Amino acid sequence: MLVGVAYAAESGEGASISVVPVLADIWPSIIAFLVLFFLLKKFAFGPIGNVLDKRAETIRESLEKAEETKVEAERLLEEYKVQMAEARGEAAKVIDQGRKVAESMKSEIVAKAHEEADGIVAKAREAIDAEKKAAMAELQGSVADLSVAVAGKLLGEKLSADEHAKLIERYVAEVGSLNDN
16 A cells, blocks of 8 residues: 555656555455454563563562551561660669669768778777866876975974875865866
């Protein structure tokens, strides 16, 4: 058909060309198309359809797996958030316990220091009292000896050892009663 149109265009008969195809030229094309269509349907469309169905099934399965993975990821994220909240809570508890332990240790250390300071002060007072008593005893002995010597000079005579001892005892008793006041 196209060959005829091309030939007519070359020969210069352009006015008598028909656009409508000749039926005799179309029948071989229609028969060839139908034969090719049935051959493709029998041998090609089935396998191509199967391939397309398999591909569609693979895509559907991939989408399902992706959705499952997304749901699992969201579940894991929620679990992670819960675990993080629990960990933060536990960390706060540990910190609070540490503070409480530190406060109790501080209180114990301060109490021990006060006890030791009180003990040191008590020992110092005892030592001071002992030193004071020793100094008083020494002072009393010195004063007694000095008093006997002064009394002997005043009396103009020397005292005997017994008289000297009696005089010392009496003086110590008088001085001791004065210290008690």
